[in-house]
Amino acid sequence: MKVKPFVWMLMLLSSRVIVAQDYNLGARAQALGGSGVACATDPEGQFINPAALTQVPGQAVTLFYSRPFGIREITLSSVAASAAFGKMSLGGAVTHLAQAQFDDQSYQFTLAAKVSLPTKRRTAAKHFLLGVQGAWRRIRIAGYETAHSGRMNAGLVVPITQQLAWGAALGNLMGASREQQPRSLALGLHYRPSARFAGQFDLYKQGGFAQEIRSGIELVLFSPLLLRAGMATNPDRFTLGLAFALQPVTLHFTTFSHFDLGWTQQYAATLRH
Numbered sequence: 001m002k003v004k005p006f007v008w009m010l011m012l013l014s015s016r017v018i019v020a021q022d023y024n025l026g027a028r029a030q031a032l033g034g035s036g037v038a039c040a041t042d043p044e045g046q047f048i049n050p051a052a053l054t055q056v057p058g059q060a061v062t063l064f065y066s067r068p069f070g071i072r073e074i075t076l077s078s079v080a081a082s083a084a085f086g087k088m089s090l091g092g093a094v095t096h097l098a099q100a101q102f103d104d105q106s107y108q109f110t111l112a113a114k115v116s117l118p119t120k121r122r123t124a125a126k127h128f129l130l131g132v133q134g135a136w137r138r139i140r141i142a143g144y145e146t147a148h149s150g151r152m153n154a155g156l157v158v159p160i161t162q163q164l165a166w167g168a169a170l171g172n173l174m175g176a177s178r179e180q181q182p183r184s185l186a187l188g189l190h191y192r193p194s195a196r197f198a199g200q201f202d203l204y205k206q207g208g209f210a211q212e213i214r215s216g217i218e219l220v221l222f223s224p225l226l227l228r229a230g231m232a233t234n235p236d237r238f239t240l241g242l243a244f245a246l247q248p249v250t251l252h253f254t255t256f257s258h259f260d261l262g263w264t265q266q267y268a269a270t271l272r273h
Contacts, residue, residue, distance in 0.1 A: 025078055025095065027064060027252035027268035031241025032216025033230025035200040037188030038157055038167030042250070042270045043080035046091045046110045049169040049186070050131030051155035053091045053112040059083045064268040069261040074099045087114040101142040108135035112155075129157035151181065165190045171206070182207035188214075196220040200230075210234045228254070235259060248272045 026044040029036035036045060040052035043062045061081040068074050080093040091110035097103075112131035133153040140146045152174040157167040171184035188202035202214040216230025216239065228241035241254035252268040 024066075024068075024256070024264065024266070025064065025076075027062075027241065027254045027266050028218075028228065028243070030256060030266060031228035031230060031239050031243075031252070031254040032200050032214075032218060033202075033232040033237075033239050034204075034212070034214040035188060035202040035216050035230065035232075037155075037169050037186045037202050038165045038190035039192075039198070039200060043082040043091055043093070044078075044268070044270075046080060046082070046093060046108070046112075046131075046133065047078075049155035049157065049167055049188075050091075050110045050133035050153055051112050051129040051157045051169075052167065053082050053089045053110050053131055054084070054087075054114050054129040055157070056082050056089065057084055059273045060270055062268055062270040064266065066264060066266040069258060069264050082110075087116075088112070103140045104137070106135055106137040108133055127159065129155075129159075131155045149181065163191060163193050182209075 024030050024034070025047040026036060028041060028044065029048050036048040036052070038052070040046070040049070040055050042056060043053070043060050044064065045052040045056065059082070061079065064078040066076045068076055076097050078093055078095040080091070082089060082091040089112040091112070093108050095106045110131060110133045112129060114127055114129055116127045131154065135151050135153065137149045138146060151172045153169065153171050154173055155167065155169040157165055159165045167188045167190070169186040172181050173183070184204065184206040186202055186204045188200060190198065190200050192198040196219065198218045200216050204212040204214060212232060212234045214230070214232040216228060219227045221227050224245040226243040226245065228243065230239040231237065232239070236259060237257050239254065239256040241252065244251045248271060250270040252270070254266040255263055257263050
């Protein structure tokens with residue numbers, strides 16, 4: 001057995017991955033260092049914060065594919081979709097991690113809404129975004145019985161100004177499984193001073209693990225090409241990505257590093273209507 005697949009299987013069998021489901025999902029978010037609590041531009045935003053789904057207009061679907069750390073024996077894929085109906089948004093996603101001895105599938109449903117606030121102050125937020133999410137997961141490991149678990153997540157996004165937004169996401173508020181799953185809290189800021197540049201900064205903390213810092217920038221080099229870059233801690237990693245916004249399709253490419261296991265490439269395509 002090669003070293004990298006062996007190390008990856010040890011990670012799969014650890015509580016960090018099995019319990020937390022902390023997979024690197026969302027091509028845009030991963031290119032921005034894993035940040036995205038306060039902003040979403042496509043259906044994959046619901047992986048980070050269910051409330052951010054309200055920021056995605058119309059109907060959209062994103063297809064995602066990756067081979068973690070370049071390991072041919074392992075595939076990570078997902079399909080995420082969203083639809084906006086006035087101030088309400090509905091979303092759903094299916095995620096699949098597969099290996100010869102391991103199979104992990106999860107299904108989630110997201111409901112988000114824009115809630116208006118009665119205020120006359122120009123500097124006060126006039127609305128906020130609220131989202132809830134239910135997820136069900138099934139894990140099968142060769143030689144072991146199949147495990148099932150459920151969880152409830154919630155999120156909030158508050159537009160402070162037209163350029164600045166603050167977000168929060170709570171993971172595993174309620175869970176249904178044989179073993180207690182750790183809860184998580186993510187706080188983030190999104191700043192967009194112009195149509196050509198945006199920056200994001202998140203703090204992520206999961207019970208029993210060190211706090212993570214996630215940050216990234218997005219720059220429109222020239223239409224339709226976007227450059228994305230970021231960094232994160234615990235584990236330390238650097239991220240880089242490109243996006244081609246060819247309406248109605250946006251193509252995403254992301255790559256990021258891991259100190260021990262090397263580089264991962266991710267590919268995604270978003271179709272909007």
